[in-house]
Amino acid sequence: MSELATTLGRNIREKRKKNGFSQDAFALAAGIDRSYIGRVERGEVNITVEKLYEIAAVLQCEPTSLLPAQNTL
Amino acid sequence: MSELATTLGRNIREKRKKNGFSQDAFALAAGIDRSYIGRVERGEVNITVEKLYEIAAVLQCEPTSLLPAQNTL
Numbered sequence: 852m853s854e855l856a857t858t859l860g861r862n863i864r865e866k867r868k869k870n871g872f873s874q875d876a877f878a879l880a881a882g883i884d885r886s887y888i889g890r891v892e893r894g895e896v897n898i899t900v901e902k903l904y905e906i907a908a909v910l911q912c913e914p915t916s917l918l919p920a921q922n923t924l
Numbered sequence: 925m926s927e928l929a930t931t932l933g934r935n936i937r938e939k940r941k942k943n944g945f946s947q948d949a950f951a952l953a954a955g956i957d958r959s960y961i962g963r964v965e966r967g968e969v970n971i972t973v974e975k976l977y978e979i980a981a982v983l984q985c986e987p988t989s990l991l992p993a994q995n996t997l
Contacts, residue, residue, distance in 0.1 A: 855977055897972040900991070904928055907994060915988040918973070921980060 857894030858919040859903075864892040866910045866917065881909045930967030931992040932976075937965040939983045939990065954982045 867877050874892075878885035883905075890896045891906075898906075900914075907914040940950050947965075951958035956978075963969045964979075971979075973987075980987040
């Protein structure tokens with residue numbers, strides 16, 4: 852489990868909660884399996900850039916806003 | 925082949941050339957197969973966020989600087 856995946860997952864979880872999505876509602880809106888979202892948020896998955904954009908679209912934010920700066924890792 | 929992968933690949937190629945790397949030298953520095961780099965640059969691969977950070981580290985730039993804005997896709 853990498854620091855990058857962990858931080859990215861935490862950022863996604865925070866943004867999801869801020870937007871008032873449960874994991875279930877978010878999974879439904881994103882068309883992604885609920886257990887997969889859980890694994891992403893726990894940093895257990897290395898998601899693709901494509902998936903990052905899909906998640907950011909549902910969260911109505913820029914994909915880059917979810918990514919940690921290189922020098923913080 | 926998605927618009928995202930195509931644009932990301934083009935950005936990586938431009939940055940690689942600006943930094944004076946041949947594809948061979950870049951592949952060596954990044955520890956990535958040369959044919960894989962070619963496929964990334966042509967937008968034929970959906971790379972992971974992890975791989976994006978590795979590529980950006982070799983190119984000495986922020987990973988986010990290689991990503992297109994959501995609304996340009």
